[in-house]
Amino acid sequence: MTFALLIEWLIKGFVLVLVLLGGFAYLTLYERKALARIQVRIGPNRAGPWGILQPIADAIKLIFKEELIPAKADKLLFILAPVVTLVPALVITAVVPWGSEIMMFGRVITLYIADINVGVLYIMSVASIAVYGVVLAGWSSNNKYAMMGGLRSSAQMISYEMSLGLAFISAIMLAGSMRMLDIVEAQRTLWFVLLQPVGTAIFLIATLAEVNRPPFDMPEAEQELTAGYHVEYSGMKFALLFMAEYDKMIAISAIGATLFFGGFRGPFVDTYPWLGPIYMLLKLVILLFGMIWVRATFPRIRYDRLMAFGWKVMLPLSLAIVFITAAGILLAEQVNPLLIWTVPALSLLAGVFTIAMIDRELRRKEYARA
């Protein structure tokens, strides 16, 4: 390892963190603007032209707010919890490739930080650490509502992590590798969202639960828990928790784009490698809009239904998806490559069957009540 390489890594890591932090600020503005448009409002438009200075105004407000620590809180854990929440949200993006390689200053610079052969598992492991921040924030506050939020979030995140992992497995099997670059390369001709549409849907739903976004925002349900696990946080500590939530959104969208939507691949990306990050950004903006759209559209799910949905619907369906994907790949390898299309056909069938079963169950409940 040469000195120049070390400097390169440092600069790349620094740039990535800066992009994520800046992305957080402008994602809040994007969300508020998009929500406002969906609800036929105008949204923030006072600070700067089109309100583009609004995040800066928010940041200044949060920095100057008074910081409170409850008297009977576990002080060390109370201070540590926002940090433990934010760090996984930042380091999870280390394995996401933003492009292949570009020439800059006379050296080849790769547009990813780490290229490890267990990339997808790394994402799973960091995602599983992310639960700690929320649980610790809830417990250390010494507040009933915060505690309930922490409990709910730990149960919810563990439950949906299974479906998330199984959705990852369908992408891993289609690519035949856990390395993120290989997964992107395997989607050169065909995005995995076309080969495994139901797996992609499971991934997108499970990620909403993983990052506690509506309609799965039980840990912070305002009406019942006031604000859940961050009810006692104020000032910059609250900003850190908030930042973690939005950075998780960015990170998980980047992972989704890489695993199912072709990553940095797009037209002409082989001849002009610097197009990679631009395609990635485009896909990110679209996926993030999906999350915001869902927030504007669906009401929050009741807690028991959330758990029932996770265990009784998502988990069996994702197990079936893994089985179908494996069987389809085996058929395509042994009989005819065209048989790979049994994978999307059978998984769509399984998805439709699941929806029909949910519909039947809900109708039955309705009759029982009437």
Place this chain on the structure above:
Amino acid sequence: MTPDQIIFILTAALIISSALMVVTTRNLIHAALWLVAALFGVAILYAVLNAGFFVVVQVVVYIGAIAILFIFAVMLTRREMRDRGPQLRKNWWLAALLGMLAFSGLAFLLINQADINRSAAVIPAGLDTLGALGAALVSPDLYLLPFEVASILLLAALIGAVYLAATRK
């Protein structure tokens, strides 16, 4: 001393001191968190040994699933999380003696190993360690049988847990 040895000694100190804190602290949540620190130390040991797969699996399974279930259970069951009883049983000296005996036995065996001074083998750049591990787990003359036995054990435990938790109507 090589850098590897320094990292090992620091990690071992972290693991042992956190493990000691697990059994001595009176706050149950703190004990669970110290356990997480100890498990994290083990992950660092795997990283030093170039076993990337084991690092992430250690973090996913032990820190991300088992330890978080401990914390979940502790938060659910106890309102007052401070334990006030005595921390030692009457026969603690017997346990200490047995522990010392087991430790000295293990240390004796390890010191008499011929290749105790060997450092971790350098993995060549192109080697597909992950593929080799996967193939070894499903090849009949390597680890297929233990792998399947472990799978069936886990399945049986899963069904047993569901049976115990299910409410009969």
